[in-house]
Amino acid sequence: SSNAAASGLTITITAGPTREPLDPVRYLSNHSSGKMGYALAAAAASRGARVRLISGPVALDTPPGVERIDVESAIEMCEAVRRAAADSDIFIGCAAVADYRAEQISEHKLKKTTDDDTLTLRLVKNPDIIAEIAACEPRPLMIGFAAETRDLETYARDKLIRKNLDMIVANDVGQAGLGFGAERNAALLLWREDQRRDGSSAPGRLELPAQSKATLAETIIDTALARFAARAPS
Numbered sequence: 001s002s003n004a005a006a007s008g009l010t011i012t013i014t015a016g017p018t019r020e021p022l023d024p025v026r027y028l029s030n031h032s033s034g035k036m037g038y039a040l041a042a043a044a045a046s047r048g049a050r051v052r053l054i055s056g057p058v059a060l061d062t063p064p065g066v067e068r069i070d071v072e073s074a075i076e077m078c079e080a081v082r083r084a085a086a087d088s089d090i091f092i093g094c095a096a097v098a099d100y101r102a103e104q105i106s107e108h109k110l111k112k113t114t115d116d117d118t119l120t121l122r123l124v125k126n127p128d129i130i131a132e133i134a135a136c137e138p139r140p141l142m143i144g145f146a147a148e149t150r151d152l153e154t155y156a157r158d159k160l161i162r163k164n165l166d167m168i169v170a171n172d173v174g175q176a177g178l179g180f181g182a183e184r185n186a187a188l189l190l191w192r193e194d195q196r197r198d199g200s201s202a203p204g205r206l207e208l209p210a211q212s213k214a215t216l217a218e219t220i221i222d223t224a225l226a227r228f229a230a231r232a233p234s
């Protein structure tokens with residue numbers, strides 16, 4: 001595809017982990033490196049899109065030509081996404097958003113007590129960012145990620161429908177050397193349907209073997225652009 005395939009389009013991407021504060025010095029988080037989301041942002045920019053990268057805390061440089069918005073918690077990420085979603089043509093939720101946050105953030109550092117060997121934290125559910133944007137009308141073309149350890153295709157296709165997404169990138173996270181923190185990844189792209197020449201339709205599916213996150217990102221962006229074109233013929 002040409003370098004200008006996405007020219008005139010705005011693509012918003014979430015990447016990295018979120019950080020859920022417990023007190024002024026502690027937080028809950030996960031091992032997301034942000035590499036896949038940053039590779040997607042670089043690929044989208046190379047196709048000529050205006051790219052907004054809403055990023056949790058990661059140790060990565062901003063790809064050239066990408067507008068980066070730094071956030072920490074899921075609530076902050078959700079607010080940044082809400083501000084950006086309205087004028088986005090495509091939204092890609094690649095962030096590993098924490099499912100829960102502390103019900104109360106302690107104003108002062110939590111103290112270790114001498115009389116108790118256990119500490120109980122009460123957690124509350126975070127908003128499902130991608131589901132919230134998918135419910136908006138009009139809405140951008142929505143792409144989500146699904147990390148599974150078994151029955152990849154079944155769970156991912158279920159998530160595609162349940163979360164009302166246009167495409168899902170399914171990762172088998174049980175494979176050594178791929179995914180979280182790694183340089184390489186494999187993926188299965190699923191979308192609702194492909195129009196056949198005879199007018200009938202079949203579920204969309206593209207299997208991408210293990211490769212660098214950079215080349216994987218280019219294929220994901222090109223497939224997303226094709227889905228966008230199929231949705232809004234002009």
Ligand code: C5P
Pocket residue numbers: 014074093094095096097098099126127128129130131143144145146147
């Ligand atoms: O349900 P699950 O967490 O597996 O869904 C993964 C997809 O949903 C990813 O695209 C992720 O970025 C997005 N997500 C989100 N907000 C959440 C949880 C997940 O946007 N609170």
